[in-house]
Amino acid sequence: MADLLTERQAFMVLNDLPNIGPITLNRLLEKFGSDPREILLSDKRRLESVRGVGPETSAALLNWRTHFDLAREEDRLAKAGAAFITTRDAGYPKLLREINDPPIGLYRKGDYLFEQPCMAVVGSRRTTLYGQSVAKKLGAQLAQLGFCVVSGLARGIDTAAHEGALSVGGKTVAVLGCGLDIVYPPENLDLYRRIAETGAVLSEFPFGRKADRQTFPMRNRVVSGISEGVIVVESDVSGGAMITARFAGEQGRLIFAVPGRIDQATSHGCHQLIRDGATLLTSVDDVLSELNYLDGLHPKTAKLSDDEPDLLERLMPSLSGMEKQVAACFAGGSILGIDALAGVTGLAAAEISVALMGLELKRLVAKRADGAFEARSPV
Numbered sequence: 001m002a003d004l005l006t007e008r009q010a011f012m013v014l015n016d017l018p019n020i021g022p023i024t025l026n027r028l029l030e031k032f033g034s035d036p037r038e039i040l041l042s043d044k045r046r047l048e049s050v051r052g053v054g055p056e057t058s059a060a061l062l063n064w065r066t067h068f069d070l071a072r073e074e075d076r077l078a079k080a081g082a083a084f085i086t087t088r089d090a091g092y093p094k095l096l097r098e099i100n101d102p103p104i105g106l107y108r109k110g111d112y113l114f115e116q117p118c119m120a121v122v123g124s125r126r127t128t129l130y131g132q133s134v135a136k137k138l139g140a141q142l143a144q145l146g147f148c149v150v151s152g153l154a155r156g157i158d159t160a161a162h163e164g165a166l167s168v169g170g171k172t173v174a175v176l177g178c179g180l181d182i183v184y185p186p187e188n189l190d191l192y193r194r195i196a197e198t199g200a201v202l203s204e205f206p207f208g209r210k211a212d213r214q215t216f217p218m219r220n221r222v223v224s225g226i227s228e229g230v231i232v233v234e235s236d237v238s239g240g241a242m243i244t245a246r247f248a249g250e251q252g253r254l255i256f257a258v259p260g261r262i263d264q265a266t267s268h269g270c271h272q273l274i275r276d277g278a279t280l281l282t283s284v285d286d287v288l289s290e291l292n293y294l295d296g297l298h299p300k301t302a303k304l305s306d307d308e309p310d311l312l313e314r315l316m317p318s319l320s321g322m323e324k325q326v327a328a329c330f331a332g333g334s335i336l337g338i339d340a341l342a343g344v345t346g347l348a349a350a351e352i353s354v355a356l357m358g359l360e361l362k363r364l365v366a367k368r369a370d371g372a373f374e375a376r377s378p379v
Contacts, residue, residue: 009070010036011086015105016068016206017060022101022218024052029104036104040064068206076207082109082180093118099225099251103204106222107180110200112148116171118226119287120150120248122241123157123233124266131234131266134258135160136167138231141284143170144354145361148199150175150227152219153192155185157233157241166194173226176203177219178211220244221251228291229254231281235269242269245278254290256281288360289367319362322347322355327364330375337372 005013014025014036031050032038039047039061047058060067077084085091086105091113096102119142121135139149139161149165151158153174165172174195176184180203183189195201204222205215220243224230230248232255235241248255255278260267274280279290319327325345329336336344341352356373359365365373 005037005040005070007036008084008086009074010040011105012073012084013040013064013068013070014061015084015103015204016073017064018067020057020060021052022103022204024050024057025104026101027052073206076181077107080109080180080207082107084108093226095227096222096225099221101221102225103222105204107203107205107207108200109180110173110196110198112171112173112198112200114148114173114226116146116148117228118150118173119147120223120227120230120244121157121161121233122151122220122223122230122235122244124235124239124241124269125154125156125158127156127160127234127266128260128264130260131157131258132160135233136164138233138284139164139172140168140170141354141357142287143168143172145284145288145357147171147361148173150223152177152223152240153184153188153195153201154240155188159188159191161233162191162195166191166198169198172199174199174201175219175223175226176201176205176211177215179203179205179207179209181207182210184211216240217243221247224248224253225251227253229256229287231256231258231287232270232273232278233258234260234266236265237269237272239266239269242273245273254287255279256286256290258282284357288357292360292363292366320355320358322351323358326352326355327359330365330373333375335368335372335374341373 027050028039044058044062047053047061084105085108087097087102093114121138123131123135135157142149143165148171149161150173151161153176162172162174172195178184180201183192192201220240224244224247230244230253232241232245245255255273257270257273257278258281260270279286326341329341329344338349338352342349356365363376366376367373
């Protein structure tokens with residue numbers, strides 16, 4: 001009986017019923033006081049009073065047991081070592097809750113709880129060596145800066161971005177356009193397992209659901225919805241990455257595009273995005289610059305009182321060794337360039353650049369117009 005279901009079980013039933021989209025499901029939840037069990041206990045007349053619910057949908061809800069085997073799905077979850085999370089769980093990505101049509105639930109393999117800001121790196125399956133190199137480098141550098149790298153586990157750019165994040169011990173999340181029990185492409189089985197061990201593999205689709213033309217766009221909206229921004233490395237004008245970028249624009253996310261050769265089809269989509277207003281990206285510095293710019297538009301917090309430690313002092317224990325060494329050079333209001341920092345610390349310029357990017361991300365230092373750096377104001 002539906003009245004004996006737990007809230008989580010009812011969410012799973014609703015999420016996995018065929019041909020009921022997330023927008024309709026969210027309207028139903030709003031109508032029935034956010035209680036999924038009430039929807040399954042309702043009658044035909046009340047169900048069809050919700051916009052988007054017709055006779056076919058109401059029949060599926062009233063007869064959900066003929067469409068969905070809850071016991072079998074829970075058994076598959078247990079055997080897979082996976083979990084089903086809802087919008088009410090701490091592990092559900094915070095930004096994803098804010099989009100217009102969030103999944104009411106996600107299947108998750110892996111224990112990552114989205115504590116870090118996310119950045120999506122996406123692109124073509126039929127990519128060039130240049131594109132793969134750029135995606136892997138971006139994945140590694142973003143992970144080193146504390147971002148979780150989000151992509152779709154597809155061939156080409158997605159695979160390279162995941163590999164880059166893993167190569168430096170960073171966090172990465174794969175969003176699938178099929179059930180968790182289907183690894184597509186099959187050659188990414190080892191990558192799938194490595195991501196699940198340290199990050200997470202997500203899907204809004206039940207076990208056994210194969211990828212199709214409907215599931216991939218649904219997957220793409222989740223990729224962008226989770227993330228602060230989307231970086232398109234290579235894509236033709238009709239590629240799936242362009243759909244992800246479109247969703248990013250609708251969701252108010254940052255959009256970045258990596259330029260390529262003008263005679264390369266896999267660059268045409270990126271060039272179109274840049275022409276239409278996406279930020280041209282040549283390094284992770286461009287990501288930090290955009291985030292710092294937006295941060296400057298946010299309301300400023302109250303100034304600390306004289307007896308409170310400043311931001312640098314409070315965050316110092318969480319910094320890496322190189323970040324601590326570089327951050328200490330800015331005590332007393334010093335303004336320093338990379339060469340000066342190298343002279344003071346004895347670190348290589350490349351190491352200082354990585355440390356500075358980490359400090360920029362943590363809002364501890366800011367890059368000046370002349371290229372030098374200084375400590376950010378504590379206000």
